[in-house]
Amino acid sequence: MDRERDIYALLTSFFDGMDVKEAIRRRRATRAFEAKDVEGGSIDELIESMRLSPSCNNNQPWRVIVTRGPALEKVKTHLSKGNSWARRASLILVVCARLDDDCKLADRRDYYLFSTGIAVGEMLLRATEMGVIAHPIAGYNAVAIKHELEIPDDHVLITLVICGHPGTDVSLLSEKQLLAERERxxxxxxxxxxxxxxWGEPWR
Ligand SMILES: Cc1cc2nc3c(=O)[nH]c(=O)nc-3n(C[C@H](O)[C@H](O)[C@H](O)COP(=O)(O)O)c2cc1C
Structure with a gap:
């Protein structure tokens, strides 16, 4: 009985002080950045949040290129027009995964994108908690970036996570983006x- 109580106390203590609800509420895909670097310690935290994320059979299929400096500038040349705002970012995480690196089960259940998506989702919340914007995007020339960064052909470049500190410069934002800056x-x-x-019966 004592042992059970100890285990219960240990398990519940893991959740002390956690406020995931608040991180979920605060997370936003905003687009206005301040010209300030995301520091190395924060980048380590983002990496750790992905490392601890669940994956099918613990396969950890994600491969992430952390770009700053010249590599970052190269990536920025391949953003879509609507993503010009991302040129102000001080850090871009290039997230890739490969079909064969995760579970492949019947009925098209290929889990590599799913596991990687969970890892990115957790990282977005950790970034939010640290006051860092982490905004995933799909609008870029994947073929060109894969070539620039020597990403093997069999890997999918799933997303770029545009990172930086929140700022006030909205000069690169469209009207719609400006509205989204203010309201979710x-x-x-x-x-x-x-x-x-x-299927199809509304929950409420
Ligand atoms: C897979 C994915 C792709 C996205 N691609 C873009 C993009 O190319 N450009 C952009 O400005 N935002 C992009 N977003 C951000 C979404 O537009 C944003 O998450 C959505 O409008 C909801 O806003 P919120 O995250 O602030 O709640 C993307 C988000 C996801 C998850």
């Missing part, structure tokens, strides 16, 4: 995505 873009009503007991 709306979410679908719960019943459109969440069902009760069978």
């Amino acid at each position: 873009p709306p979410r679908r009503p719960v019943g459109e995505n969440f069902y009760r007991d069978r």
